[in-house]
Amino acid sequence: LIMPSKLHPFWYTPALPFLFFGSAIAVGLAMTIFESTQSAKAFGRHLELPVLVELGGALLVALWVNALLRFEDYFHRGLLGQIIKPSYEAYFLWLELALAFVIPITMLSFKKVRLSPQGLYLASIFTVLGFITNRLNIALTGFETYVGHHYIPKWTEYSVTLMIVALGFALFGLAVKYLPIFPEERHPVKERLRT
Helix, strand or coil: CCCCCCCCCCCCCCCHHHHHHHHHHHHHHHHHHHHHHHHHHHHCCCCCHHHHHHHHHHHHHHHHHHHHHHHHHHHHCCCHHHHHCCCHHHHHHHHHHHHHHHHHHHHHCCHHHHCCHHHHHHHHHHHHHHHHHHHHHHHHHHHHHHHCCCCCCCHHHHHHHHHHHHHHHHHHHHHHHHCCCCCCCCCHHHHHHHC
């Protein structure tokens, strides 16, 4: 109830909860592709490309749905003209839309990219960065006009964020090492030698 007067119209909308939910689905697919690729590299495991190809197709659909919902919301609220005009908020919005929608949708629209591990990985990175930019715009950029000054996080805030991310990687590494996270990979040659 207090948001409409404080958050910039580019990011405040009555449909915000639905947009958050839809974007969470898209970024969940992108993070699965990202995490699977990183896990395969880190733990020397085989990359499950058929699964990632299906996720890439689902990600393309999810991105299109999210992009169309955002466009419809801007159109319905009469903001399309303001988005085109250069402004401080518009620059951050353009960055967000480019990272979250334009670049990954363009990439994933090519079958060659959807069938490539590197292409899927790159598209997932752009998608994740785009939705991080979205959350930062909603939490920071969208409030700066109301507050009257620009907020730049201090090094301590960056370090805490990086520590949390590093801790997540470390815990996942420990879980993989000591718990049966991944199924045993079968090697036909080794199995023949055993029998």
